[in-house]
Amino acid sequence: xxxxxxxxxxxxxxxxxxxxxxxxxxxxxxxxxxxxxxxxxxxxxxxxxxxxxxxxxxxxxxxxxxxxxxxxxxxxxxxxxxxxxxxxxxxxxxxxxxxxxxxxxxxxxxxxxxxxxxxxxxxxxxxxxxxxxxxxxxxxxxxxxxxxxxxxxxxxxxxxxxxxxxxxxxxxxxxxxxxxxxxxxxxxxxxxxxxxxxxxxxxxxxxxxxxxxxxxxxxxxxxxxxxxxxxxxxxxxxxxxxxxxxxxxxxxxxxxxxxxxxxxxxxxxx
Amino acid sequence: xxxxxxxxxxxxxxxxxxxxxxxxxxxxxxxxxxxxxxxxxxxxxxxxxxxxxxxxxxxxxxxxxxxxxxxxxxxxxxxxxxxxxxxxxxxxxxxxxxxxxxxxxxxxxxxxxxxxxxxxxxxxxxxxxxxxxxxxxxxxxxxxxxxxxxxxxxxxxxxxxxxxxxxxxxxxxxxxxxxxxxxxxxxxxxxxxxxxxxxxxxxxxxxxxxxxxxxxxxxxxxxxxxxxxxxxxxxxxxxxxxxxxxxxxxxxxxxxxxxxxxxxxxxxxxxxxxxxxxxxxxxxxxxxxxxxxxxxxxxxxxxxxxxxxxxxxxxxxxxxxxxxxxxxxxxxxxxxxxxxxxxxxxxx
Numbered sequence: 001x002x003x004x005x006x007x008x009x010x011x012x013x014x015x016x017x018x019x020x021x022x023x024x025x026x027x028x029x030x031x032x033x034x035x036x037x038x039x040x041x042x043x044x045x046x047x048x049x050x051x052x053x054x055x056x057x058x059x060x061x062x063x064x065x066x067x068x069x070x071x072x073x074x075x076x077x078x079x080x081x082x083x084x085x086x087x088x089x090x091x092x093x094x095x096x097x098x099x100x101x102x103x104x105x106x107x108x109x110x111x112x113x114x115x116x117x118x119x120x121x122x123x124x125x126x127x128x129x130x131x132x133x134x135x136x137x138x139x140x141x142x143x144x145x146x147x148x149x150x151x152x153x154x155x156x157x158x159x160x161x162x163x164x165x166x167x168x169x170x171x172x173x174x175x176x177x178x179x180x181x182x183x184x185x186x187x188x189x190x191x192x193x194x195x196x197x198x199x200x201x202x203x204x205x206x207x208x209x210x211x212x213x214x215x216x217x218x219x220x221x222x223x224x225x226x227x228x229x230x231x232x233x234x235x236x237x238x239x240x241x242x243x244x245x246x247x248x249x250x251x252x253x254x255x256x257x258x259x260x261x262x263x264x265x266x267x268x269x270x
Numbered sequence: 271x272x273x274x275x276x277x278x279x280x281x282x283x284x285x286x287x288x289x290x291x292x293x294x295x296x297x298x299x300x301x302x303x304x305x306x307x308x309x310x311x312x313x314x315x316x317x318x319x320x321x322x323x324x325x326x327x328x329x330x331x332x333x334x335x336x337x338x339x340x341x342x343x344x345x346x347x348x349x350x351x352x353x354x355x356x357x358x359x360x361x362x363x364x365x366x367x368x369x370x371x372x373x374x375x376x377x378x379x380x381x382x383x384x385x386x387x388x389x390x391x392x393x394x395x396x397x398x399x400x401x402x403x404x405x406x407x408x409x410x411x412x413x414x415x416x417x418x419x420x421x422x423x424x425x426x427x428x429x430x431x432x433x434x435x436x437x438x439x440x441x442x443x444x445x446x447x448x449x450x451x452x453x454x455x456x457x458x459x460x461x462x463x464x465x466x467x468x469x470x471x472x473x474x475x476x477x478x479x480x481x482x483x484x485x486x487x488x489x490x491x492x493x494x495x496x497x498x499x500x501x502x503x504x505x506x507x508x509x510x511x512x513x514x515x516x517x518x519x520x521x522x523x524x525x526x527x528x529x530x531x532x533x534x535x536x537x538x539x540x541x542x543x544x545x546x547x548x549x550x551x552x553x554x555x556x557x558x559x560x561x562x563x564x565x566x567x568x569x570x571x572x573x574x575x576x577x578x579x580x581x582x583x584x585x586x587x588x589x590x591x592x593x594x595x596x597x598x599x600x601x602x603x604x605x606x607x608x609x610x611x612x613x614x615x616x617x618x
Contacts, residue, residue, distance in 0.1 A: 065482070091484035103479035105472050107539060115465070116472045120484030122465045126497060129467075132460030140464060141281040148281075183484065 017042045018078060018187050018219050019095075024063055025072035026056075026243075033059040034070065035243040041187065041219050046209075048222045048230045050254075051240035052263055057223045058100070060240065061191050064221065065097050066090040078186065092120050096185030100192040102172040104179065106165030113164055113175050114150055117182025118143040150178045153215060154208055170201035177208060181216065188212075189221045194229055202226065206233060231255065239263065273612045287459055304448060308441040316440050318556050323447040324508045325548045329532045330458045331501020333544035337533050338467060339494030340474030341390050342398055345383075345405030346502050346529045351521030353379040353503025354510040355413055358425040361510075363418070368430035368437075368511060372450065375507030376500040382409075383499020387492035406523045413518050424517030427510055437511065447508050454504060458541045461497065470494050471539070531589045537599025546600050554585060 017040040026034040033056045041047050049057050062068040064075065066087040074083040077093055085093070096117075105113055122143055124136040151160055154174050159167065164175055173193060180188055193209075194202045206229055213220060224230050230237065231251045239247040239254060241263040247254055254260055278284035288294050308316055332346045357375035360366045366374070382405070389401050413419045420426075430437040430446065437443050461467050469490045472480040477487050510516050528551060536547025558581040566574050596603060610617075 067478075087478075087481040088484050088486050091482055097482050099479065099482075103476050103482075105475040105479070107471050107475050108468060112468050112471075116468050116480070116483050116485070119465050119469055119472075124465055126461060126466055126493065129461045129464040130457035132456070132464070136460065136464050137282055140285065144281040144285075179483065 016079060017076075019064065019221070020076040021060075021064065021073065022076070023073035024060065024070040024075070026059055026063060026068060026070045032243045034063065036073070037240070037243070037245050038073075039238055039245070039248075041221055043219055044213075044217050045235040046213065046220045046222060046233055048224060048234035048237045049240060050224065050227070050230055050237060054242075055240040055263075056243040057240055058191065059243075061097075061189060061221075061223050065095065065189055088120075091183060094184075094186035095189065096180035096183040096187070097189040098173070098176045098180050098191065098193055100195060102169065102176060104164045104172050104175050106163065109161050109163050110156055110167070110175050110178075111144075111147060111151070111160045114147045114178045114182045115143065117179040118147060120183065146184075147182055150181050153181075153211060154178050170197060170204065173197070173201075173205060174208065177205075177212070181212060185218060187219050187221065189223075191223050192225060193222070194224055194226045202229060209233060285463060287463075301452075308444050313440055316444055318552065320440070320444045320447050320512055322548055322552045323444070323451040324505050324512060325529070325532070325552060326451050326505075326545055327454045327508065328502045328505035329529050329536075329544045329548045330455055330541055331498040331505070332529050333533050333536075333539075333541060334458060334461065334467075334470065334501065335494045335498025336530070337538040337540065337544070338462060338474065339470035339491060339498075340394075341491060341494060342395065342530075343386075343402045343495070343498060344399050344523065344526045344530065345386065345402035345409075346498070347521040347523070347525035348406045348409035349379045349383050349499040349502035350506035350509065350525075351409050351413065351516075351518065352382045352499075353506030354516045354521070355419055355425065355506075356503065357507035358427050358510045358516045359418060361427055361430075362425060367432070368446075368507075369432070372504055372507040372511075375510070376503035379503025379506060380496045380500040383502070384492060384496045387495025387499075390491045390495060391488045402526075403523060406526060409521065410518050419516075422517075424515055425510075427514040427516070429514060430511045443512050447512065450504065450508055454501060455541065455545065458501070462541055466490075466493065533599075534589065534597075535592050535599060537601030540599070540601040543599050543601035550600065554588065558585070 019041040021037065021039050024034045024037045026032075037056070037060060039047070039049075039060075049060060051057050059068060063070045066082075066085055066089070069084060074081055076082070077090070077095060080093075082090060082093060105116065108116065122139055124139050128134070128136040151157055154177065156171065156174060156178065159171065164172060167175070177193075190209075193205055197205065209220065210233070222230070222234065234251055237247075237249065237251055237254045238245060239257070239260050246259045246263060247257045249257070273290065276290050278286075278289075288297055307319055311319065328346060328350050332343060335341055335343050353375035356378035357368075357371040360371045360374055361368070386402055386405050390398050393401065414421060435442075437446050469480070469485050472483065472485060473487055473490045480490070481487050506521070509520070513520075532547035532551045533544050534547070535550050536545065537543030562574075562577055562581060565577050566572065569577075592599070
């Protein structure tokens, strides 16, 4: 009887998505970047968004992340309507994002970059920081512990005190991921994490994404061009083409979907 | 990075300012020298040292706003002036003691600075620099024309007193400034290495990503202005008690530019750099002022006016040279030297 109750509650939580976009519509002048796009991201799944160039993947990502405001449609985050919320409000609600290219803070060390991710969980006021000893220092040590856990997870212990500006691209991406994890997000959006990487770096990062999911049990939304990575990592895939959702399903299905093949490879004229 | 054999056993030890025995010894010796200075140097050098201490407070504030948060501020002298006038006014009009007027002077400047911080929310770079020049102009206009501040005659102050002791002598004023400077500098280190300091740099380096981290970019920028102006105000209040006379022409755009020069020479984004910059620039200025007359004697044909004009040209040249050859300041150079010393004989 008890077991049954647990099962139903689990089913309910699986059914209500962590992040849901409903009928997003977004046009830049005459170009429709998103046309009535709806997606669901459920707890503990990795959802990939793919599509040819110009399909609207990044626009969708920017809508979910709060950078763009869709002209129609709404975004629900843990059941709450968050459309129109600012970027830092969304971050505080538990949404973290890694960037296409690198957006790490080059003037800070690796550790400090990750500690920036802790910023919103810290409370010390300017006056307490001025005094340093006492509250501010104790809080700093407490959050340092969390940051060190992430440093361990991402295997960047040896460079923790190096300024990020002096690091290579692959390591910067790892710091970017660590910084997002430090926010203790309820969902993680990753915008083309593999772009510009060589095979080895891609394998490394893919391994870290798997590790992170194992350790944190958070849903991940991945926008990615590298089909190998997507097919290996994703639980479910959404395919966009010209701003429209053309397919949705597990990787094996998507690979066989005639609409997807048509979108990527075109169709022979009859 | 640390020299070999230095390791921390707790997170707070790892973020401590003084990490090695050598650093601790240097700091103690340095502080001892500062305390002993009034008994060693003559009255003129003592006065210069006091001005250096006051400038340090102001420059450290500018370092937080411009060096850390990346907002160019050409109005730091105006913020300092607001602090000086506020402290002078509170002291003469209401007879407040200096331990109230100095922090309140800082607060007055912070409010004034905050208003300009709000404009920094929408503009950056050159446009922000122009807006802060407006602070300079507004300061000049208001304090010259408002009825409470003595107009062009300025404000005269009574000396600061504590339990019947009046800070009149050069030595006592030096110690007053030293204590305030040490407190403010320590506070700046605290702010710089905490969550606010990191947020300032984050907003400077990449405000989009900073927003994504849950940092309120608007608020952070305004806070940086507020803190920087508070420091300027405290410095201004000290100045008011040091000179015991406040007038608008003590805080001109020219002075603001010198504060910028100090943090450029010392190194952007480092509290220690600001202190070094103040020392180097002030020492250079004073050297020229001292050497100027003997220069005129050596070359009577040049005339006094030309020599003093050339001094400014030379000082400007030094700043330009720094921007070209050492744009990241002396602190950066020092870090490179320190690193290569620790790595020796390996190149990296």
